[in-house]
Amino acid sequence: MASRYAKRLQKELLDLKSNPPFGVSVMEGENLDKWVIAIFGAQDSIYEGEIFNLQFKFSPGYPLESPEVIFIGPPPIHPHIYSNGHICLSILYDNWSPALTVSSVCLSILSMLSSCTEKTRPIDDLKYVSRVQGKSPKDVRWSFHDDSV
Numbered sequence: 001m002a003s004r005y006a007k008r009l010q011k012e013l014l015d016l017k018s019n020p021p022f023g024v025s026v027m028e029g030e031n032l033d034k035w036v037i038a039i040f041g042a043q044d045s046i047y048e049g050e051i052f053n054l055q056f057k058f059s060p061g062y063p064l065e066s067p068e069v070i071f072i073g074p075p076p077i078h079p080h081i082y083s084n085g086h087i088c089l090s091i092l093y094d095n096w097s098p099a100l101t102v103s104s105v106c107l108s109i110l111s112m113l114s115s116c117t118e119k120t121r122p123i124d125d126l127k128y129v130s131r132v133q134g135k136s137p138k139d140v141r142w143s144f145h146d147d148s149v
Contacts, residue, residue, distance in 0.1 A: 005060050006032060012102050024106045033058050036072065039106060042114040052076050054109065055085075056102060066096035068138050069105060077119040080112060084129045086137040088122065093138070 009032045016037075017026050028036040035056045041047025052075065057068040069092050071085035080088040091100060091108055122128065132140050 003060070005058070005062055008063055009058060015101075016103055021103055021107050021110075023110050024103070027053065035102070037102070037106060039110055039113075041076075042110060045114045046116060046119060047076060047113050050076070054106070056105075063098040063100075066092055066100075066138070067102070067105070068136050069109075070137060076113060077121060078113060078116055079118075079120050079122055082122055082128055083125050084132070086128075086132070086140070 013026070013029045013032070013035070016024070017029070020026065023040045023042060025038045025040075026035065027038050028034070035058075037054045037056065039052050039054060041050040041052075053072050055068075055070050055072045059065055059067075069087060071081060071087065075081050075083065075085045082088070087109065089108060089112060091097075091105065
């Protein structure tokens with residue numbers, strides 16, 4: 001019998017493949033533990049026409065525990081996205097809820113990108129990236145100091 005974790009992921013994957021939110025496409029999802037999802041910059045945003053890949057890694061604690069979500073390949077230049085692909089978004093860490101889904105996380109990231117007006121890295125990008133080399137963003141202590149971008 002499949003675990004609750006596997007059933008939830010299978011359902012989410014099926015939903016995401018059959019009815020993806022606008023601007024979201026599953027690239028890899030055969031392995032339930034790790035998915036790659038493409039997100040497309042929204043029309044009339046500073047990311048229009050750009051495509052970015054998100055990697056989702058799931059632990060057996062999902063959905064009680066958040067997935068690890070990072071950009072792979074070149075990440076967008078954004079005040080809340082570090083050059084190593086880590087994303088400063090509270091729902092990925094302290095504000096995670098089991099009611100959230102992969103789809104809702106993708107929509108939150110798309111919204112974050114769509115509302116951005118200037119392509120800049122976080123002010124502490126170099127310091128952060130050198131400090132967390134090789135670490136999962138879930139193993140980092142985050143301070144959410146700016147929710148306006």
